[in-house]
Amino acid sequence: MNEKINKIFSALDKKYGWLGWWPSTPPDKEYPEYHKSKNYKYSEYEKFEIAIGAILTQNTAWSNVVKALYNLKKLKCSSPEKMLEIEETKILEAIKPSGYYNQKLKKMRYLCEFLIKNNWRDLEKLDISELRKRLLDIWGIGKETADSIILYVFNKPIFVVDAYTRRILQRCEIIDAKKDYDEIRILIEKNIPKKVNLYKNYHAAIVEHCKYNCKIKPLCEHCIIKNYCKLN
DNA sequence: CGCCAGGGCCTCA
DNA sequence: TGAGGCCATGGC
Numbered sequence: 001m002n003e004k005i006n007k008i009f010s011a012l013d014k015k016y017g018w019l020g021w022w023p024s025t026p027p028d029k030e031y032p033e034y035h036k037s038k039n040y041k042y043s044e045y046e047k048f049e050i051a052i053g054a055i056l057t058q059n060t061a062w063s064n065v066v067k068a069l070y071n072l073k074k075l076k077c078s079s080p081e082k083m084l085e086i087e088e089t090k091i092l093e094a095i096k097p098s099g100y101y102n103q104k105l106k107k108m109r110y111l112c113e114f115l116i117k118n119n120w121r122d123l124e125k126l127d128i129s130e131l132r133k134r135l136l137d138i139w140g141i142g143k144e145t146a147d148s149i150i151l152y153v154f155n156k157p158i159f160v161v162d163a164y165t166r167r168i169l170q171r172c173e174i175i176d177a178k179k180d181y182d183e184i185r186i187l188i189e190k191n192i193p194k195k196v197n198l199y200k201n202y203h204a205a206i207v208e209h210c211k212y213n214c215k216i217k218p219l220c221e222h223c224i225i226k227n228y229c230k231l232n
Numbered sequence: 233c234g235c236c237a238g239g240g241c242c243t244c245a
Numbered sequence: 246t247g248a249g250g251c252c253a254t255g256g257c
Contacts, residue, residue: 058239064255065238099254103240142240162238178247207238216236 005191008172008225012205015224019204022050022152023062025073032069038197045078047120047153052083054148055107055140056098067097080112107140114138128156143181151203157196159188160203164210171214172228 020034024046032053042050049069056065071094077083083091088105095101095108114134123131128150135146147160161184169175175184192198213219218231226232 054238057237059237060239060253061237061255063237067255097254099237100239100252101254103252107240140240144239148238160238164238180246203238211238 002174002187002191004172004174004228005169005188006193008168008228009188009192009202009205011224012209013198013201016201016205016208019201019208021200021204022053022148024049024053025069030070030073032066042153044120048079048115049073050153051111051115051149052108054145054152055104055111056095058100058104058145060099064098068095071095071097080115083108083112084116103140107138110139111141124154128158131156132158143185147185151196151199155196157189157194157199159185159192159199161185161188162203162207164206164214165203167210168206168214168225171218171231172225173230 018036018038020036020040023032023034024042025032027043027045032049049072052072053065053069056068072083072091075086075090075094077086077091077094091108092101092105095104098104118134123134126134131150131154132146135141135149136143141149144160144162147158150156150158151160161181165188166175166179166184169184170177175187192202209223209225213223220226220229220232223229223232
């Protein structure tokens, strides 16, 4: 067991509190927002929006994704079926702020086709590894995107490993520079309690911490995990 | 202005 | 199987 992992993550979790991930746009709102309730129930649209958002945020600042999601909602792009009906040029224009828009258009279309062939109820019944396999078969959905969808849309416990997670674990000397995605994921999952809301908020807290403190050029002064970090 | 952002695919050894 | 190139916008 690696006690450090849970100590570090739970310290971040405690500092930032419940962050209400994944942000989504409630029926009566225009922009995605974070959710105060720990058992907030996503509407069908919000589930779709999260899956789309997971693609749109690939290597992209969330603030740019918000613009794209706002535009898509205005376009009444409210379901996979609708998205496939809408003209591609309009979708392209809508998602332009999120960058890589040609690739992302194609990725979203493949995802839509998948979601039309497989409805939520059937997918929910699958175990995590089968669901993951199916998602990874979709062009444009890699491990992090698949795991984000599994955790935040399907509410199943799988830990999302992103560039920020790697950065923190590297700086805390828990992993070395190049370690395989699934090795890191399993290492983390072995060392923290297997609870969906914990997985969600640990990941959210990692992102939050890296956005404002553990940046590439780190701001270490008020960092609460500096005692674990080789930079200090 | 250059750097960076909640990755993934393709190519080529 | 891994490293490197490519995709692209907007905030700082």
